[in-house]
Amino acid sequence: VAYLRKTNMNISDALVNILDKIELVKDGAGNVYWPLYGINNIGQMQPGQGYLIKTKSGISQVSLFYPANTLLPKKQQNVEIPKPEKYVVNFNSDNNATVAIPENVISKYAKEGDEVGIFNNEGKLVGSAVYTNGTVVVTAWGKETGNEKAEGLANGDKFSIRLFKKDANKEFVLKTTTSSDKVYTPNGVYVIENVKGVEEFRPLPDKFDISQNYPNPFNPTTTIKFALPVDAKVVINVYNVVGQKVAELANGEFEAGYHTVQFNAAGLSSGIYFYKIEAGKFTAVKKMMLIK
DSSP states (O other), X not given: OBOOOSSOEEHHHXXXXXXXXXXXXXXXXXXXXXXXXXXXSSOEEOTTOBEEEEEXXXXXXXXXXXXXXTSOOOOOOOOOOOOOXXXXXXXXXXXXXXXXXXXXXXXXXXXXTOEEEEEOTTSOEEEEEEXXXXXXXXXXXXXXXXXXXXXXXXXXXXXXXXXXXXXXXXXXXXXXXXXTTOBXXXXXXXXXXXXXXXXXXXXXXXXXXXXXXXSSSBXXXXXXXXXXXXXXXXXXXXXXXXXXXEEEEEEXXXXXXXXXXXXXXXXXOSEEEEEEEEETXXXXXXXXXXOO
């Protein structure tokens, strides 16, 4: 919608007659007004500027009436929003999405001044913000419409979230219970609540690989690690010396990165076994020894 008043006004005053119907408002720079979380990066609405208004679920139409031009705006204390130093985004575009991590979630892992970054599936930064002891709201920038070579997220791209801890000078990945809530849609709104922990960030592997199990020989459990440069369906089976499958360790979709599976051979007899991985077009077989 266009802001039609002749003077600027605090956004909560300008939209007073529809405040109970609003979920979120964005401006062209990706700044956000989000009443539910007490977020107002827009501050005052400016004459001649356009804004995207997302209404609450079930509300498809509202009638907006701006206060009269004779009504002067309230004085507003300017709040300086800290800028990231590690996660610096050097571009924007004609579309974006809004990603929020509620204060009760992010406060478990971050300290004031730590930075949150949004990354595409190639590991390139597409959005960032600084944690200031409240809900973190990040603008994730999409590719410029009609320019597939542009930086940013394409419609349907998966994105990941990292946390840069200043005191440790290290990056960590926020692990969620599902990746389905992190698929980019222009003007999408994402509230990340299902965080199950963080782990130190490691650059994505440049090739498929599977490690030798450890310990080896083993009794009765051992660990197998594998690496995926891209998302892939992974199947890992264990076979005895005559080629019979005795265990299935993995069978499903895995995100790009490093993963671990455990093999418990408590019900098997001592001897040599083989484990085989199939991931995309990659296959590999390694030998291990069980000694009881």
